[in-house]
Amino acid sequence: MAGGEHDEMTCRELVELVTDYLEGMLPEPDRVSLEAHLAECPYCEEYIAQMRRTVDTLGRLPQEPIDPAREEELLEAFRGWRVTRRPPGRRNGA
Numbered sequence: 473m474a475g476g477e478h479d480e481m482t483c484r485e486l487v488e489l490v491t492d493y494l495e496g497m498l499p500e501p502d503r504v505s506l507e508a509h510l511a512e513c514p515y516c517e518e519y520i521a522q523m524r525r526t527v528d529t530l531g532r533l534p535q536e537p538i539d540p541a542r543e544e545e546l547l548e549a550f551r552g553w554r555v556t557r558r559p560p561g562r563r564n565g566a
């Protein structure tokens with residue numbers, strides 16, 4: 473890599489790498505940046521702690537990082553969406 477700039481990881485980058493990190497698949501340089509960010513960012517520290525708990529519970533990583541409670545809300549919304557949305561071109565001729 474060119475340049476001697478210090479790579480600072482953003483919260484968004486951390487979230488994108490968290491799966492690899494928890495699976496131990498993250499390359500060393502990325503892992504170092506991630507842990508450096510964790511040391512300074514309580515939000516991401518809490519986020520990782522939550523992910524670890526999820527993995528503990530499920531025995532695996534969720535496909536997307538998401539709160540179980542929020543996931544249920546989303547599923548409800550999807551169900552509602554399916555019911556509400558009618559196929560186009562088919563009207564009720566009341």
Ligand SMILES: [Zn+2]
Pocket residue numbers: 482483486509513515516
């Ligand atoms: Zn952060």
